[in-house]
Amino acid sequence: MTTTRGEHPHEDHAPELDAGTAGSAPAPRTGVAGLPPTGQNAPRSTPPGDRRVSVMMLSGVLALGLGIAAVTVPVPYVVESPGPTFNTLGQSQGSPVISVTGHETHPAKGNLDLTTVYVDGGPNGPVSVLGAFTAWLDGSKSVHPVEMLYPSGTTKEEADEQSSVAMTSSQENAVASALKELEIPFGQQLQAAGLPDGSPSAGKVENGDIFESINGKPITSLAVVQEELAAGQGAPATLVVQRAGESVTQTITPMNNGAGRYILGVMLKYLFTFPFDVKISLDKVGGPSAGLMFSLGIIDTVTPGDLTGGKHVAGTGTITPDGTVGPIGGIRQKMLGARAGGATIFLAPAENCDEVVGHVPEGLQVLKVENIAEARHAVELAGSGQDTGALPVCASN
Numbered sequence: 389m390t391t392t393r394g395e396h397p398h399e400d401h402a403p404e405l406d407a408g409t410a411g412s413a414p415a416p417r418t419g420v421a422g423l424p425p426t427g428q429n430a431p432r433s434t435p436p437g438d439r440r441v442s443v444m445m446l447s448g449v450l451a452l453g454l455g456i457a458a459v460t461v462p463v464p465y466v467v468e469s470p471g472p473t474f475n476t477l478g479q480s481q482g483s484p485v486i487s488v489t490g491h492e493t494h495p496a497k498g499n500l501d502l503t504t505v506y507v508d509g510g511p512n513g514p515v516s517v518l519g520a521f522t523a524w525l526d527g528s529k530s531v532h533p534v535e536m537l538y539p540s541g542t543t544k545e546e547a548d549e550q551s552s553v554a555m556t557s558s559q560e561n562a563v564a565s566a567l568k569e570l571e572i573p574f575g576q577q578l579q580a581a582g583l584p585d586g587s588p589s590a591g592k593v594e595n596g597d598i599f600e601s602i603n604g605k606p607i608t609s610l611a612v613v614q615e616e617l618a619a620g621q622g623a624p625a626t627l628v629v630q631r632a633g634e635s636v637t638q639t640i641t642p643m644n645n646g647a648g649r650y651i652l653g654v655m656l657k658y659l660f661t662f663p664f665d666v667k668i669s670l671d672k673v674g675g676p677s678a679g680l681m682f683s684l685g686i687i688d689t690v691t692p693g694d695l696t697g698g699k700h701v702a703g704t705g706t707i708t709p710d711g712t713v714g715p716i717g718g719i720r721q722k723m724l725g726a727r728a729g730g731a732t733i734f735l736a737p738a739e740n741c742d743e744v745v746g747h748v749p750e751g752l753q754v755l756k757v758e759n760i761a762e763a764r765h766a767v768e769l770a771g772s773g774q775d776t777g778a779l780p781v782c783a784s785n
Contacts (some may be wrong), residue, residue: 390656464536465515467523468718470725471504473671476678476685486685490664496688498696498771502681503704504673504728505718510534511544520708525634529725532551537717551674553649558675559668564709564758565747567662569687574708575661578607580629580654587653592638597629598659607711610656619640619649627652631729658709677716679707680735683760684767695764699769702726703735703763711760720747727752733770741782756780 391592476485477496514530515523523529538547567574575655578599583590601605602616617625624641642650666686670678681703688695706714718724719740726734727749738745738756748754753776757763762780768774 394588401481408578411505416562428671435617439702448527456606463515463517463520464508464534465520465531466509466512466534467509467515467520468721469506469523469526470528470721470728471506472503473697473729473731475499475501476681477688477696479485480670485668485670487667487669488664488686488689488691489538489667491690492665493689494692496696497694498698499700499702499731500684500688500696500767501700501702501726501729502678503722503729505700505721507537507718508573510538511542511547513544528721530718530720540710547615548674553675554676555670555678557657558677558679558706559666560658561680561707562679563662563666563686564660564670565679565707565711566683566686566690568709569683569760569764570691570710572663574663576609577659578610578613578656579659580682581657582655584653584655588643589638589652589654590744592640593627593629593652595652596630597631597636599656600628600630602627610708613651613652617652620650620652625652642647644726650652660709676706677704680705680713680737680757680763681706684763687764689762695767695771697766699733699770701733701735701767701770702731703757705735705737705757707760713737713757713763714758717744723747723752723754724749733766733776736742736782737781738780745784754782756782 400729462732474480474485477498477500478485518529524531564574564576580593580595580597580599582595583593588595599613601607602613603620605612605616607613620642622642622644624639627640629636629638630635640652642652645651668682684695684703700724703726704716704719706716708714716738719736720743723734723736723744732752733753734752735757736754738758743757744754744756755766757766757780766776766779769779
């Protein structure tokens with residue numbers, strides 16, 4: 389979960405300097421003894437003291453220019469720093485972060501904090517040379533090349549839109565994963581949302597098509613498609629899609645993505661039908677990494693008792709509809725933010741363990757989780773006062 393905080397460069401204007409040079413008295417005229425001067429002046433020379441003044445002035449101007457450049461000249465880096473935390477069981481700006489209608493709810497105590505990271509630089513506004521250097525010296529911050537976080541040419545509007553879409557998707561996935569964990573039935577479909585260049589499905593799958601079946605198997609999740617393509621090892625697959633209310637059958641030969649996995653080359657999104665409404669209210673925060681904590685917050689809200697037992701738990705991680713927890717960025721800053729917010733337990737995606745080891749703040753127990761079931765078990769164990777020392781943690785190889 390990220391929050392953007394663009395740094396707007398401030399301009400420090402240098403005082404105007406007098407461009408005139410230091411003056412010196414004219415050299416006395418000389419001539420042949422007994423004759424008047426020739427009228428020609430001898431070459432002027434600058435006294436040593438005046439030369440030192442000129443050098444000092446030039447050095448001052450250069451130093452001032454370098455100082456202004458350090459503050460104002462942008463560099464192609466982004467800076468990540470710890471952001472605030474938000475309790476998914478609490479309120480944000482006077483409204484519940486999670487509100488449920490159409491299903492019985494149970495007020496919960498304790499904290500299930502989602503964590504955030506401030507991102508300065510890139511489309512959010514320039515980072516200066518001085519800003520990048522001081523951040524590099526600050527152990528609580530990370531400095532990365534812009535292209536690690538944003539594709540070249542990304543505008544602030546595009547970045548904000550992508551962040552907003554990711555947040556919406558994470559909330560829907562959180563509801564789905566929570567209901568799946570609670571064994572509450574709901575409907576889900578896969579819809580085509582775009583085809584990249586060179587897709588083997590070009591001309592056969594259109595945006596808006598809803599996937600119905602593959603090789604005769606009903607498509608209830610993305611896993612069904614992936615498993616069937618893996619079993620076929622590149623053999624043509626029979627795909628049935630719903631288009632304009634009619635079923636259309638296509639035969640598509642999947643392509644190898646270069647990593648040994650066969651794909652149809654279609655970007656997909658889920659369409660869900662939930663049995664009750666879940667509204668998540670959180671302003672000025674975007675990205676997909678709060679999915680895990682949203683899911684835990686929903687579970688605690690619709691089940692009796694307190695999942696946390698009053699404990700202060702924080703965490704991060706993307707979530708898929710089937711409950712898989714995925715990696716995120718800025719986990720070092722999120723652990724620091726969680727501890728500063730009062731958390732004593734932190735749930736970290738297993739795939740982020742290489743960034744966790746050696747960077748855990750004092751007083752924070754970090755537990756690694758791979759899915760919502762493991763995360764729920766860890767919180768319940770801590771909430772019931774039992775020993776969490778045997779739970780999986782990130783460790784160096």
